[in-house]
Amino acid sequence: MRAKVGRLRGVALSSEKELSSVTTTCSDLAAGDAPAESPVLQLLERREPNDAFRPDGAIDPARVRLFRGPHGVLRCTIEGVKSVLRAKVVRAFPLSHQARWITVLDAKNKEVCTIEDPAQLDPESQHVVEEELARQYRVSTITRIYAIRNEYRTLFWEVETDRGRRDFVVKWGADTILWLGPADVVLVDIDTNRFRIPDVNRLDPRSRKLLSVLL
């Protein structure tokens, strides 16, 4: 518990350094030296005494390994830094960047590391991450629409998905019908289940016609 206080000190101190580093960067800019990267990326001091993390807090994917322990429990090891016995992976941008920016959390939901591009992980880790994400994010993909009934801004859907047939209810709203692109939509039903139509134009004509209620 003494360590906790120590860590708190560490955080507070690093925030002081943050201030000084901002001033340096600003004066650098004034002197006309164009920085290679945005100064924001230089803000964070290295949090661990090693070279696994870049100054912006992102990790070198070559140092990360994710694998399964007994009973399929996810583990995460950062080479030369630490090993976490019960890890969890989450997406930082679950809607706009599904395949990038994966954060590994420990059992207490503290960040272990954030991986910008999981494709740079070793094949096993990559596979495990995909499996875990598929379990963590149960988003069904709608392949066909049988019916949409609109009753006073409540939509009753009957659809075929990649996980089988399903009916669900969506209340019309900006936080329940999420357009990710002109033809890419995610529906959040009243129980917070999620359904996605990645490309409206690839549905059959009947489904598209039914979907016109949304447009």
Place this chain on the structure above:
Amino acid sequence: MPVADPLSPAAEAQWRALVQPDEEVLLTVASDVDAGGRYGERWLVVTNRRVVVLPDGETNDQGRKTNGHSSRAEAGPSVVVRPPPPDGALSLPIETLTEVKTEPHVGGGRLEAYQGIVPVPLVEYTSSLGPKFSEVARGLQQLIKGHPFSVSDDLPKLRCERCGRLLAEKNAPCGRCVRKSAILMRLLRYMQPVWPLALVLAVATGGRTIVQLAPPYFQKLMIDQILTPPLAGGPPKPHYGDYGRLVLYVLGTAGAGLATALLMILASWLAAVVGTRVTVAIRADLYRALERLSLSFHNKREQGALMSLVTRDTDQLNYFLIEGLPYLVTNSLLLFGILAILLSMNWWLTLLILIPAPLVVLGGSLLWRRMRLYWNRWSQSWALFSAHLSESLAGIRVSKAFHQEAAEIRRFDRRNLDLADITIREGRFWGGAFALLNFVTGTGAYIAWLAGGRAVIGGHMTLGEVVAFVGYLWLLYGPLQWFNNIYQWMSRAFAGAERIFEVIDLPQEPYQAHQAVWLDRISGEVEFRDVTFGYDKAKPVLKDVSIHVEPGEMIGLVGKSGAGKSTFVNLICRFYEADHGELFIDGHNIKDLSLECLREQVGVVLQEPFLFNGTIAENIRYARPDASEREVIAAARAANAHEFIVGKPDGYDTQVGERGNQLSVGEKQRISIARAILRDPRILILDEATASVDTETEKAIQEALARLVKGRTTFAIAHRLSTLRNADRLVVFDEGRIVEMGTHEQLLERRGVYWRLVEMQTEVNRLRSVAISS
């Protein structure tokens, strides 16, 4: 809705092969996700000895309802990558388990049993079954601890129990199965106080229908008796050319028109009176219910949804009662009246002119549906438009500071154009579709002239009859266009009424309990005995809390956010009731104490002081409306508020604005303390009363509080530990339990949780002062 699901035949067969002798089944429950991650069924069986997950069979019943959803699992490759399903059943003996909990996912969750620190996944489910499996986890947790197994049957309903249709929201009435007759009866009961008016209304409505039928009949008489000459060889016409009689018939037509108008005026006036009276009474009952319902109800319901219940749903009902119901009744009567007359005049012509009727009904309903679509889009667009407007005006400082005015203008222009676009399209459609429908309606008249004219030529019908026919035709087709619409309107209004009645019928807080104990002046002794409580029963926030507080003692509550401090004081106010254990005030169980008596003698000062729109004096008097000016000033003075109040141009008569937004946080806080002082409570609760003010204001508030706590049992929650230095005892909460108790000095000596909190704050304060001075 119960947690348990009866085993499906296939699962039953599997279970029979697995069951051991003398094994008692406590619960069988189905999840809605199979081992492959697809929608399907997976069965969990809980017995007195073990927890069993049955293997996925291929014999999923087609369309079986598993509490939430139909599970028509179909064969096909799953894109979800998962380990292969286990061959056999998973069986975990209860004694090997240490914990069972739910692991939430996005769009679902997983029930996990722990063997030591190793989690064993049991079943997965979609978010729809989240509450059900929380309850299962809670029940299993009890079983592991050796308590008897029980699960609540009070789960939210997702589907209509009668027709199986999904509900628009949990526990909502089913739009299709709403018992319209029962609701109508209840609405009629609300009409009781105004029944003479309602009776007159009914008579006027019926009368209007009858007189509306007269004009076409007079037309027939005029043409047949007076205007057309008798045919050679035909029946004689004694009134042919009788001008006096013609005047009489015209007067009759005019009289019917006038009577229709008068009855319409009378009926719409009466409908407004009756409808509004009924709505006012319902709205009053609803508001009473909302004020009296417990906080657990208010926590569960969204404020917006409740607002719309009082405003939109009652309004909708009112509108229907005033406009829709009379329209429905009049036109149904008219429809039958006209059909009877037409059939008696000429049955085959009646059948002929009814040919376009289905087309009109269908066209009307299509038109209506399409129109609703446009209205939906329009209101969606309008919502975006107004949301952007209010947001950008509220955030204008930020837009200017970040120099984003141009971007905001662009966004506004886009929304503005969108709105215009939809309005134009709606107008165009409406005009076109309406004209088309009118044309289709007119085809009945063409048939009448074609077939009727031919009959007149052939001598089977008179000209007057055909004219009357066409007249009735228009009366008939008008309502036919909108019948479907009216029916839907009624469904919507009745669904709203059912939502309202549901809230009115909920059990309310026991204000007028019969055998409640009333104590005029409680001394302020408070005792918690093994109290456990959670807003969600699966996640207790307070665990086995026991404490005995003497009258007049000041208790400081300390701990991290979420440790259970605010929940602790909520229970003292009896905003919620303990799930297990008991709470005593002055030796009386809090449940036996009159709620009014309790709340009258408990005073609360919250972190975010809430003031009502009105003057400062009114807000201080909220605690005791009969307090004199002298008392109000004395309370304000004790709260260190008098000086700043009289410094305002309007003094105590200053309007505080909506939620007190004309005042600073420190000012609001001191007014809320004055309010509590005026109440003279025996038990005082200070929930972070000085958290959001500057140091100087804090000092003023501290002084005020010191005066306030004298002679009262006080519970003070504070993150700034220095605030609690006057406390007689400090109680340290951690994860729902009391972990330390004692004076400041005693706790520092223990070097435990409290000591660490103090150390950390000193450290932060030191750093803060360093940062300020450098």
